[in-house]
Structures are given as structure tokens and as C-alpha cells.
Amino acid sequence: MAQPHFPGAPFQSEDDFERDLHTEHQLLNMGPSHPATHGTVKFLIELDGESIVNLDIQVGYLHRGFEKECESGSWYQAIPYTDRLNYSSAIIANVGYCMAVEKLLGLETPERCQWLRVLVSEMARVADHLTRCGAACLELQAMTPFLYGIEARELVWDQLETLCGARVTSNYVRIGGLKHDMKPDFPASCREFIAKTRSLLKDFGDVITSNRIFVDRLVGTGVIDRDTCLRYAVTGPMLRSAGDPLDLRKAEPYLVYDQIDFDVPVGECGDNYDRYLVVVEEMHQSLRIVEQCLDHLESIGPGPVNVLDPRVRWPAKGRVFNHMEELIQQFKSVTEGPRVPAGEAYMATESANGELGFYVVSDGSAVPVKVRCRPPSFINLAPMSEMLKGAMLADLIPTFDFINMIGGECDR
Amino acid sequence: MEDFGSPALRALLGALPGAVLETHAQHGDATAVVERARILDALALLREEPKLDFGMLTDLTAVDTLPRAPRFEVVYHLYSPTQNHRVRLKARVPEDDCHIASAVSLYESANWMEREVWDLYGIRFDDHPDLRRILLYEEFEGHPLRKDYPKERRQPLVGPEN
Numbered sequence: 285m286a287q288p289h290f291p292g293a294p295f296q297s298e299d300d301f302e303r304d305l306h307t308e309h310q311l312l313n314m315g316p317s318h319p320a321t322h323g324t325v326k327f328l329i330e331l332d333g334e335s336i337v338n339l340d341i342q343v344g345y346l347h348r349g350f351e352k353e354c355e356s357g358s359w360y361q362a363i364p365y366t367d368r369l370n371y372s373s374a375i376i377a378n379v380g381y382c383m384a385v386e387k388l389l390g391l392e393t394p395e396r397c398q399w400l401r402v403l404v405s406e407m408a409r410v411a412d413h414l415t416r417c418g419a420a421c422l423e424l425q426a427m428t429p430f431l432y433g434i435e436a437r438e439l440v441w442d443q444l445e446t447l448c449g450a451r452v453t454s455n456y457v458r459i460g461g462l463k464h465d466m467k468p469d470f471p472a473s474c475r476e477f478i479a480k481t482r483s484l485l486k487d488f489g490d491v492i493t494s495n496r497i498f499v500d501r502l503v504g505t506g507v508i509d510r511d512t513c514l515r516y517a518v519t520g521p522m523l524r525s526a527g528d529p530l531d532l533r534k535a536e537p538y539l540v541y542d543q544i545d546f547d548v549p550v551g552e553c554g555d556n557y558d559r560y561l562v563v564v565e566e567m568h569q570s571l572r573i574v575e576q577c578l579d580h581l582e583s584i585g586p587g588p589v590n591v592l593d594p595r596v597r598w599p600a601k602g603r604v605f606n607h608m609e610e611l612i613q614q615f616k617s618v619t620e621g622p623r624v625p626a627g628e629a630y631m632a633t634e635s636a637n638g639e640l641g642f643y644v645v646s647d648g649s650a651v652p653v654k655v656r657c658r659p660p661s662f663i664n665l666a667p668m669s670e671m672l673k674g675a676m677l678a679d680l681i682p683t684f685d686f687i688n689m690i691g692g693e694c695d696r
Numbered sequence: 697m698e699d700f701g702s703p704a705l706r707a708l709l710g711a712l713p714g715a716v717l718e719t720h721a722q723h724g725d726a727t728a729v730v731e732r733a734r735i736l737d738a739l740a741l742l743r744e745e746p747k748l749d750f751g752m753l754t755d756l757t758a759v760d761t762l763p764r765a766p767r768f769e770v771v772y773h774l775y776s777p778t779q780n781h782r783v784r785l786k787a788r789v790p791e792d793d794c795h796i797a798s799a800v801s802l803y804e805s806a807n808w809m810e811r812e813v814w815d816l817y818g819i820r821f822d823d824h825p826d827l828r829r830i831l832l833y834e835e836f837e838g839h840p841l842r843k844d845y846p847k848e849r850r851q852p853l854v855g856p857e858n
Binding site for chain 1: 722727754755759760771773775780784804805807812816829833841847
């Protein structure tokens with residue numbers, strides 16, 4: 285007599301291995317605050333066992349009305365808000381926003397300012413990539429490389445602190461220039477930082493790059509091809525890991541990137557491991573750029589870092605205290621801010637995550653009509669559900685890490 | 697209308713002469729204002745023409761031009777990674793008929809960006825596969841980036857009822 289089968293009863297014969305068990309899909313909420321993701325985002329996952337069937341990504345937890353706030357202050361008052369978009373590479377957003385407004389004003393910044401902007405942008409890029417790699421290691425249970433990465437990031441932030449007084453949200457860039465020039469002893473301390481960071485990056489790589497567990501978790505997971513990247517308008521290291529060398533620093537050189545010698549690393553198969561390798565090589569290239577900037581800044585000698593345009597330049601303090609006209613100009617600059625000619629402009633820069641664009645619209649007044657940030661984090665996150673369809677739940681962690689969604693920029 | 701030396705504007709003016717309402721190239725950004733009903737034709741032309749090859753819809757947003765009428769402008773920024781050029785398209789949307797065709801069938805990147813424009817401006821995208829709010833929550837009242845939405849406005853408290 286055949287044994288009746290009860291669900292959950294042990295297998296009786298070889299044939300039982302072929303039998304279809306009654307299974308059902310399970311809905312799992314992951315986030316918005318989850319210990320294995322370094323971002324405030326909720327994943328609603330439909331699971332078949334451990335495989336992802338469907339993934340709904342719900343963003344917006346850090347939405348704080350960036351555009352609405354920008355539309356209610358002066359053009360200057362938006363700069364601190366741009367710091368808080370991508371807080372691990374704040375200066376890149378400062379530079380992008382100020383260049384968009386300068387495009388509207390028709391301003392060309394002095395040579396020294398442009399080299400300094402490249403220098404700080406590249407240092408910020410190193411900090412961003414270190415955060416991405418360090419946090420990824422941490423979330424894959426590798427604590428030591430995380431500490432190396434964070435130590436190197438502290439060095440970057442120490443340098444930024446000597447340069448502009450703040451570590452993370454620097455607020456260093458101004459419309460038409462910078463807050464101030466670097467101090468005379470900055471190049472020496474910065475060179476020391478480069479040497480130390482290189483050695484830390486070597487330690488970091490020695491520990492993790494060929495670590496068996498790390499490689500197994502990354503190779504072949506979170507794969508995206510070039511065509512999918514283009515359909516989703518994905519840019520930055522994600523697109524480059526899929527084999528497309530698009531880098532706006534080379535494609536549409538802004539500032540002085542056309543005078544700098546650096547390489548653009550490109551991956552082959554667009555998986556997480558390629559993304560890791562691309563990002564690590566980009567850090568080495570960024571350090572090369574910083575060195576060239578220091579050499580060039582020392583060779584050109586002292587000079588202005590701000591344009592001499594009364595619309596955006598505040599008068600010298602000595603003259604403000606002693607002359608009527610400068611006092612009035614200072615008063616107007618502080619209370620009202622610059623009037624920007626009517627029009628619209630889009631300025632795209634290569635941030636650590638991809639194309640960071642600012643679309644600014646002015647009606648000729650001192651208050652912006654529109655400050656749109658084209659956030660690479662938001663746009664790069666959209667294809668994630670397509671990348672992970674059919675993958676294991678555990679692959680979600682490294683994929684999310686190497687997409688590097690920064691909540692401040694994604695949700696604005 | 698002038699094409700300002702931009703191959704994209706030349707192609708648009710050549711292939712869709714009636715659909716282009718205005719062109720300009722302020723600060724070097726080639727821009728065409730396209731009739732709302734023809735926006736998908738314009739996007740498809742720019743994407744399919746091999747010499748233009750606009751493979752990426754990099755950005756999609758809207759501008760509230762209150763008190764001007766038609767009130768809204770939906771702004772598309774396109775980029776071609778192979779040809780390395782850009783173009784901006786704009787379509788005007790009136791307040792009392794606040795919708796435009798969705799570009800998701802042409803560019804997947806439009807999906808989230810159109811959801812964002814719907815969320816913050818209240819412009820509907822016809823035939824969008826999944827037009828939900830994205831940055832705000834479903835119970836949010838109003839569309840905050842509209843110029844007549846006061847920054848100080850409070851929202852009702854939402855949550856499970858006791």
C-alpha cells in the first residue's frame with residue numbers, strides 16, 4: 285500500500301526528489317533602516333525561496349525639498365544645500381552648481397581657481413570611493429579593510445579641513461571663485477597625504493582584492509550590460525564597468541581636465557567585481573590628478589581665485605569700512621545676492637557616481653526659478669530591480685553597495 | 697527658425713517642421729520647444745537617426761512658469777555617448793489639461809523621472825506603466841514644487857488608526 289504523503293513528511297523514495305512541493309512566494313520588507321545597507325531605502329522583495337522574483341525599490345525617505353528650498357533663497361544660499369546632496373563628496377556638487385550659475389552669468393573663473401576646483405573635486409572623489417569600498421567590505425563582514433578605508437578617508441577630510449575649515453560639508457566653492465586660496469604649507473601636507481593614502485590603498489587591496497569570500501560574493505553578481513546602462517541613462521563607474529569609457533572629464537572637458545594626464549579605467553562584464561576594480565583604479569588616477577594640480581599651482585605662483593565681477597564679488601573689507609559705495613555694494617550683496625540674467629543652462633560634471641547635472645532657470649531676479657539637480661544616485665538605482673531579477677537575496681547587498689546610492693542625493 | 701549649427705535642431709526642423717515652436721542656443725545649449733502632442737515623434741527621431749544617436753535621456757524635469765500660460769514646461773535633456781552631443785527639448789503643458797505622453801516606451805530612464813515630475817508637479821504621463829509617487833508618500837496632499845504651494849504648508853498626520 286502506498287504511503288500517503290503529508291506536507292513536510294520525510295522523503296520516502298528516489299521519486300520524491302522530483303515531486304513538486306507546494307511553495308509560495310514570500311514578500312519581504314527590507315529597510316528603510318537595515319544594518320546591511322548603508323542607505324535609507326526600502327526594498328519590497330518578492331522571494332521564491334532565496335531567489336528574488338520581483339524587487340520594488342522605494343526611495344524618498346531623506347527627501348527634504350532641496351529644489352523648493354533653493355527656489356526660496358538667493359543664488360548663494362543654495363550652495364550649502366548642494367553640500368548635503370552627496371555628503372561623501374560634497375565639493376563636487378558645490379563645483380557643479382556654481383559652474384551652472386556661472387554659465388548663466390557668462391563668467392570665466394581665473395586659472396588658479398580652476399586648478400584648485402579640480403584638486404578638491406578629485407580629493408572628494410577619493411573620499412567617496414573609499415566610503416563605497418569600505419562600506420561594501422563592512423557589509424560583506426570584512427572589518428579590517430573597512431578600517432583601512434576609513435583611515436584613508438580621514439586623511440582626505442583632514443586635508444579638506446586645512447584647506448577650507450570644514451571636514452565633510454565644506455561649502456568652499458563660491459559663484460565666480462572660491463572662498464579663499466590655499467595656505468602656503470598646503471602642498472607639502474597634501475603630498476604627505478598622497479603618499480600615506482597610496483600605502484593605505486595598497487594595504488586595502490592586499491587584504492581584500494583577491495580574498496576568496498570577497499571575490500565569490502562579487503564576481504558574476506549584479507551584472508548590467510552597456511545597452512541596459514544607456515536605456516536607464518546610467519553613468520559613472522557603473523557604465524564604465526560595463527565597458528563604455530564615457531567619462532565627462534574626457535568627453536566634455538570642463539575646468540582644466542583637458543590639460544591633465546589621467547586614464548579612464550574600463551571594466552569588461554559589468555559585475556560587482558568589475559565595479560570594485562574600476563573604482564579602486566579611479567582612486568589611483570585621482571591621486572595622480574591631485575599631484576599634477578599641486579605641481580601646476582606651485583608653478584603658476586600666487587594669483588586671484590575670484591573673478592573681478594561686482595555682481596558676484598564682494599568688495600574688499602578695508603574699502604567697505606571706509607567708502608560709501610563699497611558699503612552699499614556689500615549690503616546689497618549680503619541682503620539680496622546676485623541678480624542672474626534671465627535664461628536657462630545645464631551644466632554636467634563627472635561626480636563620483638556619474639553625471640551630476642545642474643539645470644538652472646532664472647527670470648532675471650535674485651531668486652532662482654528652478655534649480656534642478658540631476659542626481660546620479662537616483663538614476664543609477666532605477667535598474668537595480670532588473671539587475672537582480674532571479675538573483676539570490678544575498679547578492680542584493682554587494683550590488684546595492686557598488687551602485688553606491690547616497691540617500692541625500694537620491695532623495696534630495 | 698534657426699538651427700544654431702546643431703545637427704539635432706537641423707534634423708528636427710527638417711523632419712517635423714510644424715512641431716517645433718521655437719529654438720534657441722542660449723549659453724551653447726541647443727534647445728527646441730516642441731508641440732506637446734508631437735513630443736514622442738521628436739524623441740523617437742532623435743533616438744533613431746544614426747547620425748544623431750541620442751541613446752540617453754539623461755534628465756527629465758519640469759518648470760512651473762506661473763503666472764505664464766501654458767503654465768508648465770516639461771524639459772528633456774538628451775545625450776549621445778557615441779556622438780558626444782546634447783540637446784534639450786521642451787514641451788509646454790497647460791494647467792487645466794495637465795498631461796503629456798510618457799517617454800518610457802523609448803527610454804527606460806524616463807520611468808522614475810516621470811514619477812518624480814508627477815509627484816512634485818502633478819503632471820500626468822499618459823501610458824506610464826507605474827505612475828505612483830516616488831519621493832513623497834501616497835497620502836501627501838498637493839504637489840510641492842508648484843509655485844502656488846506654500847513652503848510652510850503643513851500636511852495632515854498619517855499613520856495607522858488606533
